[in-house]
């Protein structure tokens with residue numbers, strides 16, 4: 014994934030597995046809701062942001078966007094065994110560095126730009142990060158990425 018896109022977006026839904034979208038569109042909310050409603054054959058939920066933080070799966074820091082840079086190879090290594098089992102929802106903003114064989118379906122969540130703006134503002138995003146994320150949503154960057162996946 015291009016680093017500027019990676020830094021813009023904090024989180025993909027991946028039985029084989031689901032996920033893909035701009036921050037603030039509702040991936041975490043929906044992912045957890047799906048997991049809680051999945052009954053006895055319960056789906057597993059992985060939030061890539063949390064996973065990366067727990068394992069410190071970073072290979073640098075992006076000063077411009079004030080966020081750590083994900084070490085994609087280590088993330089793939091970390092998830093490989095879990096993904097082989099299936100039944101997993103992966104919550105992340107992009108999908109292009111994940112092996113295609115991991116997923117049955119990728120969902121791209123979308124939110125009206127004005128709603129998204131307020132949500133990201135509430136998160137305390139700086140002006141540049143806020144503006145770039147909104148532009149990313151308007152220009153459908155992650156949607157296009159998912160289509161090409």
Ligand SMILES: Nc1ncnc2c1ncn2[C@@H]1O[C@H](COP(=O)(O)OP(=O)(O)O)[C@@H](O)[C@H]1O
Nearest residue numbers: 023024034035036037038039040041042043132
């Ligand atoms: N369907 C929805 N309707 C209204 N608010 C929502 C909905 N989904 C999420 N939200 C709210 O939007 C904010 C961002 O949701 P979140 O799930 O954290 O997004 P993401 O994981 O994509 O960053 C949260 O405050 C959440 O409560």
